[in-house]
Amino acid sequence: MVSPIRPRFRILRFTSPRGKNYLVLPVHLANRLFSAEPIPSGPPPSPYEANARLKALVKSERLRDARRLFDEMPHRDEISWTTLISGYVRAADSLEAFSLFYRLLSDPSLSPDPFVLSLAFKACASDSALRPHGECLHACVLKTGVHPSSVFVATALLDMYSKSGYPARALQVFDETPHPNAVSWTGAIATLVRAARPRDALLRFASMLAAGVPCDSHTYAIALKACADAAILPQGREIHARTLRLGLHATPFVANTLGALYLRCGHLRRGLTVLNQLRSRDVAAWTTIISTHVQLGREPDAIDAFLKMRAHPSDGSNPNEYTYAAVLSACAGLVRLTWGEQIHGHVIRRGFAGSKSVSNALVTLYARTGRLDSAEILFRETPVKDIVSWSAIISGHAEESHVEKSFSLFSEMRVTGPAPNEFTLSCLLSACAGAAMLDAGRQIHAHAIAGGLEADAMVTSALITMYSKSGSIEETERVFAGRRRDEVVSWTAMINGYAEHGRCRDAVELFDEMPAAGLRPDGVAFIGVLTACCHGGMVDRGLRYFEKMGEFGVEKGREHYGCVVDMLVRAGRVAEAEGLAARMPVGTADGVVWTAVMRGWAARGDEEAGRRAAARVMELEPEGAAGAHVALANLYAGKRLWGEAAEERRRMREKGVRKGAGWSWVAVGGGEGAVVFVAGDRSHARRENIYGVLALVYYEARKAGYVPEQDFEAEIE
C-alpha cells in the first residue's frame, strides 16, 4: 500500500500580463496566500485543519463558503457545529442558527456542550419567535442536568429572559448562578435598566463593586445608562471618574452614555464636550444629541443638530432608523407636518419605512398634527404592531378627544394586540378625565389592577386626575392614599385635584409636605400650588411660593406668571398684577396674561389702564385677542360709553376676530347622557327646575352674606 506523501511544495499556475506562468511555493505559504482556493490534491484535511478553515471563513463573514465547507466535511465535531452556528448568530440569522442546533441535538454522537448551548440561547434571545424553544431548552437543561453550572450558559439564558421581557426570571437565573462574573453582573444590571428600573440597576451595580468583581467598558456603559435614565448626576459623575482612571471614557459606548447622561441632566455643554472627545461622532452620538433636545423640549435645536449632522460628511453622518425616529418626533413636537412629510420621504427612499421605530414615530407625527386618517393608514400598514404602535394610535385619538374611537381601538388591541402597559392605560385615563367618563375610567382602573400596573407613577397620577375631573374626590383620595411610592407626578395630580374641588388648604398643605416625603417639587407642581392659592384667595402665600421657585431650581415659566397675575387680579391687586406682567422675561409674555390684567382693569372700570393692557394683548396676539376686544367693549358698556363700545365691536368684526361661545356640559345621573349648553341657554326641557334650584342657591348665598358682583335676576331675566 502506498501511503500518500504530502507535497512540500505547491505549483501554482497563474496568468500574468506576460502570459501564463508558474510559481513554486512552499505549501504552507501557498495555502496562506491562496486560502480561498481548494487544495488541489492530497488527503482530506484533518478535522482540526477543517475547523480552523471554517473558523477563518466565519470570521471573514463568508458564511456561504463556510456552509459549503461544513456540508462537505466528512467529520464534524462540536467545534465545527459551534463555529458555524456562531456565524449565523453573528449574521443575525437566528432561525438558521437554531435549526442547525436542532440537527446537532438529533445526532447521538454529539453532545450539546456549554459552548453550543450558549449560542442556542443567544439565538433565542435575538428572535422573539424562538423564545418558546428557548424556554423548552431551558427545561431540558434543568431536567437532564447537563452543564447547569456553566457561567456562559447561565448568562446567555439570563439575557434571553431579559430581552424577552421577563426580568424576574432573568434575575432568578442570575441569583442561581454559582460564580457570576463581570459578564453575568452586566447582564443582570442591563435587565433592570431594560425593565425601566434604573435605581435598582444602580443598586445591583453597587453590589457588584462590593463583591469585588472588576468592571469593564460594557459594565460602565450600562451603569451610566442607568444614571442617565434616572437622571442621577452625582453617581454618574463618580462612574465617569472611574472610567477616566481606566482610560475607558473615550470608548464609543462609554462616551455616548456619558454624553447622554450630561445632556439628560441639562448639562448641554458638558455632554457635547464628552461626545466631542470621540474622534468622530458616530450615528449613535448624533442621535443622542438630537433625541436629548427633543426630550428637553428643544425641538428646534434637535432639527438644527440633524442638519449639522448631514452637513459634515463622515461615517457618522448617515442617519439610521433611530435617528429618523428622533427627528420625526421633533417634527411631531413642533407640529410641523411639512417637515415631517419631508423626512417621511427620506425614510422611504433610504429604505427605513418598514422599521418599527420609524413607523411608530410616523404614526405619532400624523396623529399629533391632526392627520388621524393618515396615522391610521400607517398604523394598519405596520406589520408587527407592538405596544408602542398601539399606544401611539390610541393616544392620538385620545388627545383629539375621540374617546369612543380610542376605546374601540383598545378593545381591538385586547383581542389581537399586546397587553396594555402603563402608557396605554394612562392615555386612556386622560381621555376619560377630559370627558369626565367616570365609569369608563373605573374600567381602566380595573385593567390597571389586573395588569399589576396600578403602582406605576404615570398610572397613579392619571387615575388621580381622572377621578378628580370626574367629580369623585373620595375615590381620588383613595387612589392617592393607596400609592406604593411617592412620586412628584402623583402628588401634583392630588394637589390639582384638591385645588379643582375647592379644597385649597389641603392642596397647599400637601405641597408643603413634599420635601419631607423626599420629593422636590417641579414646575408642574408649582403650577398646581399656585392655582390652589389663586382659587383659595391665598394671595400672599401664593406670592411666597412664587418667590421660592428659584430655591427649588425651578425656572419661572409663562404658566407660573399666568397663575400669579390671575391671582392678583382676582384679589383686586390689579396694579401689582400689571407690574408683574410687565416684568415677565422677553418671549414669555402672552396674550393670556395681559387679558387677565385687562379684565382686572375692566372690572374696576378703569378705561385708560384697560386700554393700555388691551394694547399689549393686541400687540402680542394681533390675529386673536377676541377676549381683549370683548372685555374692552364690556368696559365701555359698563360706563355707558355706548359709542366706544360699538366702535370696539366694529374693530373686532373688521379684523375678522370672532369670540367662540364657551360651551360647557354636564352628565347627570347615568342614563341621560351629557347635556351641552352655553351661557344663557334656555333650551333644556327642565329649565324651570334648573333655574328654580339656581334661584334657591342665590337666595341661600345672599343669606350667608355673599354679595353678588352682578345681579342674578338680570342674568336670568
Added chain:
DNA sequence: GTAGGGTTAG
C-alpha cells in the same frame, strides 16, 4: 468553538 454594553418610537 460560548455569554453582557450606547442612540429610537408612546
